Amino acid sequence: MTQPPLHLVFMGVSGSGKSTIALAVQERLGWEMAEGDDFHPPENVAKMREGIPLTDADRWGWLGSLADWTAERDARGESTIITCSALRTAYRDVLRRGGEGTFFVHCTGDKHLILDRMNAREHFMPPSLLESQLDTLEPLQPGEEGMDVDPALPVDRIAALVLARLGLDG
Numbered sequence: 001m002t003q004p005p006l007h008l009v010f011m012g013v014s015g016s017g018k019s020t021i022a023l024a025v026q027e028r029l030g031w032e033m034a035e036g037d038d039f040h041p042p043e044n045v046a047k048m049r050e051g052i053p054l055t056d057a058d059r060w061g062w063l064g065s066l067a068d069w070t071a072e073r074d075a076r077g078e079s080t081i082i083t084c085s086a087l088r089t090a091y092r093d094v095l096r097r098g099g100e101g102t103f104f105v106h107c108t109g110d111k112h113l114i115l116d117r118m119n120a121r122e123h124f125m126p127p128s129l130l131e132s133q134l135d136t137l138e139p140l141q142p143g144e145e146g147m148d149v150d151p152a153l154p155v156d157r158i159a160a161l162v163l164a165r166l167g168l169d170g
C-alpha cells in the first residue's frame with residue numbers, strides 16, 4: 001500500500017541548526033526540500049538585515065507560500081522537507097495546511113551555543129535578533145505532531161534520531 005506523504009518542517013529560532021540538520025536528513029531521504037529563507041519577500045530580508053524583528057503581519061504571506069508549496073506536492077503524493085522558524089503555534093497552523101502528514105522537528109538548545117554559532121557564520125540574520133526570536137518562540141504543544149532535537153549533538157546523530165522516530169531508518 002502507498003504511504004501517505006510526510007512533510008517534515010525543521011523549525012526553531014535563527015541559528016538553531018534547521019538548515020544544517022534538514023540537509024542531512026534530505027541526503028538520506030532524497031525528498032524535495034525548500035529553504036524557508038528563500039521564500040521571504042525582499043522587504044522581510046531587508047528588515048532582518050537591519051536588525052528589525054519581523055511582525056506577524058510580515059510573516060503570514062511568507063508562511064502561506066510555504067504551505068502552498070507543500071500542498072502542491074502533497075496533492076501529487078510527494079513527501080517534502082522545509083526549513084522555517086515556525087516560532088508560534090498559529091504559524092504552525094498555517095504550515096499544517098500543507099498536508100495532513102506535517103511533522104515538526106524543533107531544533108532547540110542552549111542559547112549561548114546558538115549565539116556563538118550565529119557569530120561565527122556569514123548570514124543576513126544578525127545575532128542581535130536572537131533575543132526577539134526566543135521571546136516569540138512557543139515550543140511544540142501537546143497535540144502538535146513533532147519532536148525536539150538538540151543542536152549540540154553531531155548532525156549525523158540528530159539525523160539518525162529523526163529517521164528512527166519516523167520509522168524511516170530501516
Ligand SMILES: Nc1ncnc2c1ncn2[C@@H]1O[C@H](COP(=O)(O)OP(=O)(O)OP(=O)(O)O)[C@@H](O)[C@H]1O
Nearest residue numbers: 014015016017018019020117121125151153154155
Ligand atoms: N549539530 C550541529 N553541530 C555543529 N554545528 C552546527 C550544528 N547545527 C548547526 N551548526 C552550525 O550552526 C550554524 C547555524 O546553523 P544553520 O544555519 O543550519 O541554522 P538555521 O536555524 O538554519 O539558521 P537561520 O534560520 O538563521 O537560517 C551554522 O554555521 C551550522 O554549520
Ligand SMILES: O=C(O)[C@H](O)[C@@H](O)[C@H](O)[C@H](O)CO
Nearest residue numbers: 013014036037054085086125
Ligand atoms: O523571524 C523569523 O520568523 C525568522 O527569522 C525567519 O523569518 C528567518 O527566515 C530565519 O530564521 C532567519 O534566517
